[in-house]
Amino acid sequence: MAKYDMFTVMFVMNVVLSGWMHGAVDSLRMDYYILACPVADLIIKNTVNRHLQKDPTLAASLVRMHFHDCFIQGCDASVLIDSTKDNTAEKDSPANLSLRGYEVIDDAKDELERQCPGVVSCADIVAMAARDAVFFAGGPYYEIPKGRKDGRRSRIEDTINLPFPTLNSSELIATFGRRGFTAQEMVVLSGAHTLGVARCASFKHRLSNFDDTHDVDPTIDNQFGKTLLKTCGAGDAAEQPFDSTRNSFDNDYFSAVQRRSGVLFSDQTLYASAATRGMVNNYAMNQAMFFLHFQQAMVKMGRLDVKEGSQGEVRQNCRVVN
Structure with missing residues (x-):
């Protein structure tokens, strides 16, 4: 028993040191959820796969969603926030009206909140879902660092910075x-x-x-x-x-x-x-x-202007700021 206890202590120390060597504790890293939510990757993969089995066209939507999120205010899931009576959000911009796949993110978030409440950010879910969509569509598998926090700002006027299809x-x-x-x-x-x-x-x-x-x-x-x-x-x-x-x-x-x-x-x-x-x-x-x-x-792209630590939050509902 002591042998396994020592192994556990050494494993935890390696994880902590890994985080320290990458900078602050909140810095993006591959093993960000290994202790707090080790099932995060599997839940997102299974959710994306399940939806793509029903509708393969969602692969394009999830990749596009990640791009439209990161290009505006960084990779902070701002594209997921719903508009309110006081604010028209990014998703209601003409450039984003054709975005689809929000239900994939919602389903993954719901399951993650059941398994690891308050741990996995919507921004990480968007980035990981795009990665998995590429793979399940026949593309390369690539690993991404995690630890993005969710932003609190989502405004329609910011989407003016998205590339237009008329650009040379x-x-x-x-x-x-x-x-x-x-x-x-x-x-x-x-x-x-x-x-x-x-x-x-x-x-x-x-x-x-x-x-x-x-x-x-x-x-x-x-x-x-x-x-x-x-x-x-x-x-x-x-x-x-x-x-x-x-x-x-x-x-x-x-x-x-x-x-x-x-x-x-x-x-x-x-x-x-x-x-x-x-x-x-x-x-x-x-x-x-x-x-x-x-x-x-x-x-x-997944590292663009990410929010870390107190710069952001982990939303309970991806569509609403806490």
Whole structure:
């Protein structure tokens, strides 16, 4: 018995020292929940898997939710907060009205609160759910450090800083650069569009009265342009998959962009611009490279302006500030 007691003491000391070596006790680290909620990873994985079995399209939604959260005010689950009579929150911005998957986060949070009340933040759930969505869709598995706290601010006006689908390559490089990303990281994160769809409202401007010289965006393949026109015939809410494998995480998105079949202007500009064309070609040719660089960029994105310690809180309900 003494042998196992000594082992336990040494194990706990290693965990504490690990936290100290990473900086403050509240700093992000891989083993953040190992003592307080060791089932956290499993609960989130099982919840995501269960929902994706019913609706595979949610994989794209969970990855997009993580991006839209982190890009505004950092990775603090501010995108989950509901609006009130005194405040219109991020989720009600036009840029976020098409976000889905809130029920996945709610279900994971409910189970975590039953097992480990007040321990696992909504911000960590969002980040871990995106990681698991990528994996269950056929992409790489990557581990992420945990310990994010939930923010207390969520305002519609902040979403003006999200990248617009009308941005060209130079504008995208500048926008992502302001958040600390390189041009290559911007391109590889754009590869998340290997999952999901775009609504006609986001790309219909490419199909008529495009600019003073062209009625239709000249970077669109003619046949694909007809496909987009047919899609938009059903209205602004009609959906067009980003590539031919909308629920599979692969490098087909980059092949589509090579064929001048990028759905959004911000997709096709990656190939139209000499500054990023070579990166598109590399990822279209080498899926393993895309997977490696994507997981590295996602880990980096998950560290954007995180709240730690007293800077944030652990919400009891992801939709409401405590």
